[in-house]
Amino acid sequence: MRLSAIVFVFAFFALAHAATAQNFQPFRNTFSYEFLYRRALGFDTTAHVITVDSAAVVNSDSIFYFNKLNTTKDNFWGCSMVKKNSGIFLFLVTRDGYYDTVVVKTQQPLWTKWKFTLNNVVYTATYANYKQETVLTNQTDYVKTIIVEDYNGFKDSIKVSENFGFVYSFPFFDDSFYKHNNFSLNYIFNTHIGDNKLDFFEYFDYDAGDMLIYSPHSPGPPTDRLDYDIYKVLTKTVSADGDTIRYQLSKCHVNAIDNGVYSMTQTHCTLTVTAFSVTGDFPYIGLLSLPTNKNTTMLFAYEAYRGGLYIVPDVVFEGFPSYTFTRGLGLSQYYYNGAPNYDDRFYRNIEYIKQSNTDDDCSSIQTILAVKSSQAISENLMVAPNPFENSISLNTSNLLPGNSHLRIVFSLGVELYTCEAAVSSSNQQLDLSGLSSLSTGVYFLFVENEGRLYSQKIIKK
Known part of the structure; x- marks a missing residue:
């Protein structure tokens, strides 16, 4: 671990222990948190990222504003959080023009009870436990457990860790098609603590000279490389502190074949990769920038049989896109289901070539393609x-x-x-x-x- 990272994490813990008022704070300003959530139906391991966009002090209260899932929906914990000096946190949830307030008390004696109303249901909260638990996959911390139940038989909990904040909860706000059962904290980007399921270094790991060939056609045996996009990595630059990789790529579009000679047009594009974001003008990567689910209703699912990251809308019906990213390859397929009009669209990787030629010239592509055929292998060693x-x-x-x-x-x-x-x-x-x-x-x-x-x-x- 770099010295700067060690100092930062130490300072993070020192700040948490410095004052009781800071302890057991659910979220911190400018921090980004990755939660894994379970749903009543559908994918079991899906990621949700929340960012505390900003904070303000009003009188003696501190107000924290969350990013939204999209422009019309609140976050799963509402739109903002108010911190009182007494250690009481109020989560403000908007629903159809009405406001609900979820009350979380962190400085009360054990077995303290209180009530709050959410979506016209009265809940009873009980501060029931305070002990050391394992959080963030491999960290040990003191956790306060608040049991939440109603008169209809619902019973769940809210867990707040001393140093890491919210580590478990049921969703306060959820109007998605498939309801969510619970959330557990998996990673804090700002401290690099936990297991980062959105580690995009795993998915975009190229070397200079690597070539990626994409086809807009449906799966099947290719007859030739007509109408293909061929990307070549011209340069790979790692930042001084190792947290960012920048790729420059040439894009040779094969648009015709005349007497066995490829006719191509050339453009260029870039990729900038961090652990939790991918930006640039490479096709279909815009949704990978943190927070990944801001202004979108896409679900980020991690499925072993797909070998990587699978992204689909919250509601899968007619006319929806899906994205598949494979470790080491990046985008392996974009697919738009055009039903019921049979307007299906594809953009899929058909070949990944390892070679060292970095000439920024489409004319060399034909020679390279003639002698190289290194298909990427997804089998594990x-x-x-x-x-x-x-x-x-x-x-x-x-x-x-x-x-x-x-x-x-x-x-x-x-x-x-x-x-x-x-x-x-x-x-x-x-x-x-x-x-x-x-x-x-x-x-x-x-x-x-x-x-x-x-x-x-x-x-x-």
Whole structure:
């Protein structure tokens, strides 16, 4: 961990312990929080990001304003939060022109009870527990648990952690098609604490020279590369503190073939990637900028069988878009379901080529395409142990006989280890030793084997 990050996190904790009034504060100004939520129906692991956009002091109260899901809906915790000097927090929720107030008390004695009304239902809240619990996947902190119930049998809780704020709750506001059951805090962007499900470094991890070929046609065997977009990474720049990667790409659009010669038009585009945002003019990435669900009703789901990030609207019916992002590849497919008019639209990756030519010239594309055919492989490598301490072993059952180039990359895209290895059989073990110098954290092992690219997340203890 960088010294600046250590100092910042220490200062964050020191501030939290400095004054009792600061402890058990649900949200902090300018902070961004990632929650995973469960729904009554539909996807089980879906992300919701909330940002405290601004704060103001009115008399003796502090008012925190949340980002909205879109221009018409409140956040799941309402539109704002008022902090009283007494440790009472009021969440203001607007619904059809009416205002509800959810009361959360954090400085009262154990077993204190109070009531609030939400959507014409009276709830009873009870401060029921105060103990150390595991929060944010691997942090231990003191947590106050408030039991919330009504006369119709509803019973859930609100949990407020001393150093991290809201760690669990039912939604105060929810008018989506599929109702949400509960939320749990997963990551705080400003402190880099927790498990970031929106780590876009995992999805956009290119090298200079890499080529991505996209087709606007429906899936099926391609007959030729007519009407394809071919992107080549010209430059990759990592910021000094390692928190931003900038890519410059050329885009060669194949718009005709004349006597076997490609006719192309060329433009350029850029990608700027951080852990929680992707900006630039590469197609269909605009919705990946934090807060990811501001001004949109899209759901961010993480599904193992899709191999990455799947984004769909809250209500899936006729005429809806969907986006699939694959680790290491970026956008793998955009699909618009044009039913009932059969106006389906596609933009899908059909090939990912690893090569080193960075000429900013479309005329070289034809030669490269003729000699390269490195399809991206989504299969995982067989690596053990994982997590590891000093070394790992790689089983070659998925690899082809021949030369392989192995590299270990930090999640920010920085290459920390590289070596060459020869694969002679399918039951061979490749040992990677001397890894004790790597810091504790998450890395990615990439293997380029006979024109194919494999990847696997690995964890250093």
